[in-house]
Amino acid sequence: MFKPVQLLADWLTYAVFGLGQNTLAGGAVNFFVFDTIKIFILLAGIIFAVSVIRTFLPPSKIREIILKKSRFSGHLWAAGLGIITPFCTCSAIPLFLGFVQTGIPLGVTFSFLVASPMINEVALVMLFGMFGVKIALLYAVSGYIIAVISGLIIGKLDLEHLLEGFDLSKRIQNVAFGTDMPWAERFSFAREYTLDILKTVWPYVLIGIGIGAWIHGYVPENFLARWAGADKWYAVPLATLVGIPLYSNAAGVIPLVSALTEKGVALGTTLAFMMAVTGLSLPEFLILRRVMKIKLLFIFFGIVGAGIMFTGFLFNYVMK
Amino acid sequence: MKRIQVLGMGCAKCGKLYAAAECAAKELGIEYEMQKIADMSKIADMGVMMTPALAINGAVKFAGRIPSTEELKKIISGTK
Incomplete structure (x- = not known):
């Protein structure tokens, strides 16, 4: 599933940064680039999906x-x-x-x-x-x-x-409000929420x-x-x-x-x-x-x- | 005269919503009065379980988020 990300990480590490394939630095940088991209893709996708569910x-x-x-x-x-x-x-x-x-x-x-x-x-x-x-x-x-x-x-x-x-x-x-909203609003809420979380967690x-x-x-x-x-x-x-x-x-x-x-x-x-x-x-x-x-x-x-x-x-x- | 009430027990987001709501009301050019509701029993009474929340004249409009100024303007003017 994350093969393209691995290819991108390999290209960045070995071709762009010019690090050797079997060096410690090469291994560490490759690991960092691959994991970072993978995690951000996963975070954005999953948080968005969960946020849409939450609007219900x-x-x-x-x-x-x-x-x-x-x-x-x-x-x-x-x-x-x-x-x-x-x-x-x-x-x-x-x-x-x-x-x-x-x-x-x-x-x-x-x-x-x-x-x-x-x-x-x-x-x-x-x-x-x-x-x-x-x-x-x-x-x-x-x-x-x-x-x-x-x-x-x-x-x-x-x-x-x-x-x-x-x-x-x-x-x-038990007052309830906010369950009925159009889909566009659910998506905009989810986008808002996802960006909010990403903005908070990215440095960590x-x-x-x-x-x-x-x-x-x-x-x-x-x-x-x-x-x-x-x-x-x-x-x-x-x-x-x-x-x-x-x-x-x-x-x-x-x-x-x-x-x-x-x-x-x-x-x-x-x-x-x-x-x-x-x-x-x-x-x-x-x-x-x-x-x-x-x-x-x-x-x-x-x-x-x-x-x-x-x-x-x-x-x-x-x-x- | 609209009473714009921001519900929250003093977290950072409540301050943000307060400022955004006041800004939206100013841009609308309406007569308004801002009010902070920080009392936990009062917040629970109004049915709010996620803060910050916003109420206009005592009616809760949303909870647990900070909408954009545009959306806030619609909510405050009552077109939404």
Whole structure:
């Protein structure tokens, strides 16, 4: 599928830049050019397609769908619909209130809140582009299961008393707007949104792929296996912790991690790291503090973090 | 007199929408009044789950994006 891109990358590296085919620099530059072009094509195509789908499913529509489900299937739907909803930290509160105050159970709301940032189209495209379809699916399925289970646990714990800052007993109307629009408008919305995302992520993608290409070309094979191989118990928790403050930089982190995996970091550790980057975010933690007590936030982070680490250990164990 | 309300809890995009909406209203040459709604309960009450959002005289027109000035002019003047 990306053969023409490879030909273009070969031509640029060897003919235009005049680098030797079997030199380290040639390999690194070729890798950089090919991956950059491939990733941008994928990002533009997929984000555009997802954005068009989104015009049919604004949050009010999603809320309507979830409200009609029973409690258990509510979790499955909430996590699934969370995948296609873009997550922005500044919208977290209105979204949270909009769910909880129309009668969606707290646990179901959390299933949505976990899936939405963790499984997003930018992370999936980067994973698909750098690791291939198998790892991207593995990531999406694990993330989905973590979202459903975290929500189920929080629901079972009956933590409504840990909400604060708003009137929980108050019910608001499920107002829907913005679902009916002509196709031209859907496309212009999708174009706007795609450009917006590309404008934000392009420097991270370039830097990430750049450093990745350097590691790919210059760091010896299995260099990291001694410290971060599958047999190192501390690798997964450490990767999860390091991932927390890197929120919103999935675009830059994934190419880097892809290069590190090649040099001996175990797959489970890699998955845990990426899930921590997207799923556990400090800004989100801080903003959600306005509607929930700190104890609930720690429970939420603890459960999702445990799920992420479990996934990491599981894959390291299975792949060993 | 049109009341142009920008809903958002103070993110960067809310500021952008506020400026763009005010600019569109000026270009239209109508009488208007800008209003910021940053109270989370009020935003939720109005049915908005994605910010920034824009309402004219209390009726929400769109949420979660920043349209072009041309589109904003249409929305504010009520032709759209």
